[in-house]
Structure formats: C-alpha cells, structure tokens
Amino acid sequence: MNVDLKEKVALVTGGARGIGLATARLLAANGASVVLSDLDEDEAIQAVMQIPNARPLRMDVSNQQEVESGIDWISSHYGHIDILVNNAGLNTLNHRVTIDRFPSEEWDNIMNVDLRGLFLVSRCATALMLQNGGGRVINIASVLGVVPARLQCAFTAAKAGVINLTRAMAIELAPRGILVNCVAPGSTLTKATEALFYGENGVMRENAQRMLSHVPVGRVGTPDEIANVIVFLAAPESSYITGQTLCVDGGWSAGGFMRDF
Structure with missing residues (x-):
C-alpha cells in the first residue's frame, strides 16, 4: 500500500507485536511519525528499532493516569495526533469455559483493557485531535464481536462493545473533523x-x-493483511467512510452460524 501520510503523527497501542507492529511499520513506511505504545516497554523499544521515525511509549491503556501522561508526552513532543489505532487488547487462554464458570476477575481484566482502555485512550487522544482540526481513529475489534464464539463470553462482549462504541464515536465526532472506523480481524x-x-x-x-x-x-490471515486495511482507513483516500466495521476475516463472518467449535 502506498498512501501519503507525511507530517502525520500516529499512535498505535499494543504496537510491539502482531497486528500493532505490522500497522506501525506500514504507517511509518508511508511517511507517518509513529508512537508505538505497549505495556511491555522492552518489547516496544525493540520494536521501534525496526521502524524508522518511530518512538516507544510504555503505557497501560487500562490505567487512566498512564494514558493521560502518555498523551501529554505525545503533545509535548509532536504537538498533535492525527491517527489513533486502538489495537491494545487481551484475551484469556486459561479460562475457555462456559459463563457459569467464567471468573469475574478475568471478565474485569478483559473489559479493563479491551473496552475501558480503548475508551480512555480515545477520550484523551481525540481531545488533542480536536485542538488541531481533526483526525482518524481506527478501533480494532474482532470477528467475534460480530459473530460470537463459545467459551469466550468476556472477549466477545468487549469486542461487540468496541463495534458499537465506534458507531457512537463516529456520529459524535464526524461533524468535528474526526472519522472513526473499526477493523474486525478474523483469526490472524x-x-x-x-x-x-x-x-x-x-x-x-x-x-x-x-x-x-x-x-x-x-x-x-496475516498481520500485514490486517494492517493494509487499517492504513487505508487512516489515509486521505477514505475521507467519506466513518462509523463502519470492516471484517478482515477471510469470509468467516459470512458463514459464522455454521461453526461447531
């Protein structure tokens, strides 16, 4: 993908690996200055060594104080944010059980990162965007927010929340110059x-x-295939798209009702 993101500043949360890292690379390759944030500071530092014009930022998206400090740091170093990719998230590998056995603590952990964390970062970053005339927000959900799976009640609920939060943000912010969309990856x-x-x-x-x-x-799928769609939504070419969820899932959601796992 080749688009013009020169003079744009992008924040990618959860950017040290996977989809976040692929997205950070592609944003930088198209001219953006990238702030790559992650809970794991060492991994963030290692990641930006691979990316020209990128800086690491240690940030726990579920911690309001850390989020506010992180956005303040970006403001002081760059003066603006033009692109926010809300990629930070988690799911459980240890509690693939039905809702009657699902631990409330694990529910809270997932909701705090996948939904509340996205809200906290969006609230602070869009406030900075509005001071500078607008921007783009791309929220990363999951195909499981569209077509739920068994044994993942918290993750499916959080990602469905991300999708509807995207719509709410879009109708609030489009008149003020911020376009908000969502990418729902399939298995990657x-x-x-x-x-x-x-x-x-x-x-x-x-x-x-x-x-x-x-x-x-x-x-x-591959992280690069997801990143291509994210960067398209950040690019000038997507200037009439907002409030949408693009499933990048190889067709999973089209036949999701058939699943037996």
Whole structure:
C-alpha cells in the first residue's frame, strides 16, 4: 500500500507485536511519525528499532493516569495526533469455559483493557485531535464481536462493545473533523494464536483445522493483511467512510452460524 501520510503523527497501542507492529511499520513506511505504545516497554523499544521515525511509549491503556501522561508526552513532543489505532487488547487462554464458570476477575481484566482502555485512550487522544482540526481513529475489534464464539463470553462482549462504541464515536465526532472506523480481524497468525492454535505445541491445536474449515478462503490471515486495511482507513483516500466495521476475516463472518467449535 502506498498512501501519503507525511507530517502525520500516529499512535498505535499494543504496537510491539502482531497486528500493532505490522500497522506501525506500514504507517511509518508511508511517511507517518509513529508512537508505538505497549505495556511491555522492552518489547516496544525493540520494536521501534525496526521502524524508522518511530518512538516507544510504555503505557497501560487500562490505567487512566498512564494514558493521560502518555498523551501529554505525545503533545509535548509532536504537538498533535492525527491517527489513533486502538489495537491494545487481551484475551484469556486459561479460562475457555462456559459463563457459569467464567471468573469475574478475568471478565474485569478483559473489559479493563479491551473496552475501558480503548475508551480512555480515545477520550484523551481525540481531545488533542480536536485542538488541531481533526483526525482518524481506527478501533480494532474482532470477528467475534460480530459473530460470537463459545467459551469466550468476556472477549466477545468487549469486542461487540468496541463495534458499537465506534458507531457512537463516529456520529459524535464526524461533524468535528474526526472519522472513526473499526477493523474486525478474523483469526490472524500472531505469537498468541500460534501458542493457542497454530504452533506444534498449541494448546488448542486440534481445533485449528476445524476452525479454518469455516473460513471460506481456507487459511489464517496475516498481520500485514490486517494492517493494509487499517492504513487505508487512516489515509486521505477514505475521507467519506466513518462509523463502519470492516471484517478482515477471510469470509468467516459470512458463514459464522455454521461453526461447531
């Protein structure tokens, strides 16, 4: 993808690996100055060594004080934010159980990062955007926010919340110059999904082929394929798109009702 993002400043949360890292690379390759934030400061520092014109930022998106300090740091160093990619998120590998057995503490952990954290970062970043005439927000949800799966009640609820929050943000902010959209990836090959499904020692490896049998394109996606869509939504070419959720899922959501896992 080749778009003009020169003089744009982008914040990518959860940017040290996977979809976040692929997105940070592509934004930088198209001219943006990138702030790559992550809870793991060491991984963030290692990540920006691969990306020209990028800086690391240690930030826990679920911590209001850290978020406010992080946005203040960006404001003092760059003066503005033009692109926000709300990518930070988590899911549980240890509690794939039905809702009657799902720990309330794990519900809180997921909601605090995947939904509340997105709200906290969006609130602070869009306030800075509004001081400078607008910008773009791309929220990362999941296909499971569109078509829920079993044994992931908190994750599916949080990601469905992200999708509807995107719509609410879009109708509030479009008249003020900020476009807000959502990308809902399907299964994507990252370190986390490799550990869960696709690696030789994946804890749910036996489910991988059964899951992919319901993906019409017949394979797992890549972080770069997701990043291309995110960067398109950040680019000038998407200037008449807001409040939308793009499922980048190989067709998973089209046949999701068939799933038996």
